[in-house]
Amino acid sequence: MIPTQPKVLAIIPARGGSKGVPQKNLRSLGGRPLIEWTIDAARDAACVTRVIVSTDSRQIADVARAAGADVPFLRPAELATDTASSLDVVAHAIQMCPGYDIALLLQPTSPLRTSADIDAAFSLMRFTNAESCASVALVDETPWLMFRLDDSGRMERILPPWPGGMRRQDLPSVYTVNGAMYFVMIAAFAENGQLITDETVAYEMDPEKSIDLDTYADFERAAAILSANRPE
Structure with a gap:
């Protein structure tokens, strides 16, 4: 059961290393570091209580703090490798920041996900009384x-x-998980260690907004979408 006024911890994972695009989380998109798009969306979402960035990079930590996020710890080396999973990162963040009811994982490589998307997904999770919610896109x-x-x-x-x-x-x-956001009740996560289970409700996003930046071409495509949607 979701509390009447749940405390939501938004977790933005931002590892310093990146093989495809070096310093990807700090690379400019629309004149701003990539990670800022997700920090702003999280901070503007009405449902979010606190926004933290989990990183092993002091440079990313400085940029994140300047953008208004908390960086209460630097991620340990064992969670900053190619083999470390998002589940491990979420579990570590929850352990380091106790006292919340819901965790919200927001990947910084999904810059077109908005605060409105975050709040709508949260409302869907509450309305359906689901233990988790994941964003998806039609394929x-x-x-x-x-x-x-x-x-x-x-x-x-x-x-x-x-x-x-x-x-x-x-x-x-059929739908694919687009990676933009995952809500999960922390009590449920403590029991099963998963973000997606049979009790997960899907929040559908437009395929165009579901772009996941992994290559230089992805950055170019996202920049074009932002430019096309920018008010005159």
């Missing part, structure tokens, strides 16, 4: 039309044929 591809190849190159269906028909318009819509 064009469908697993009913996908195949594996065996050792001889022959095709094996990923899923058996859909009983309602195999035309694309007959198949169910």
Whole structure:
């Protein structure tokens, strides 16, 4: 059960190292460091009680503090590797910052997610009394039309044929987790250690806003979207 006035801890993970785009979290997007877009969205969200950045980088910590986020600790080295998971980072942040009811994971590589998205997802979680909420986006591809190849190159269906028909318009819509945000009741996370379970409700975002910045091309695309949507 979600409390009447829950305390929400927004956690923004921002590791210093990045293989694809060096210093990705500090790279300029629309004239601002990438991480600032997520910090601003979190700070502007009515449901968020506190915004923290979990980082191993003093440079990122300085930028985050200047943007209005708290950096109550520097992430330990074992949580700053390529193998450290988001689950580990969330668990560590919750341990370091006790006293909250809900954790909100916001990846800084999703700069087009807004404070309105955050508040709408939170409202959905409360309305449905779900223990967690994850943002998703509709995808064009469908697993009913996908195949594996065996050792001889022959095709094996990923899923058996859909009983309602195999035309694309007959198949169910499918969604992918876009990584923009994850809400989770901290009590539930303490029990199962997961952000997504059978009790997770989905908040659908526009595919264009669901862009996850991982390459230089992603930055160019996000910059173009921001430019196109900027008021004259």
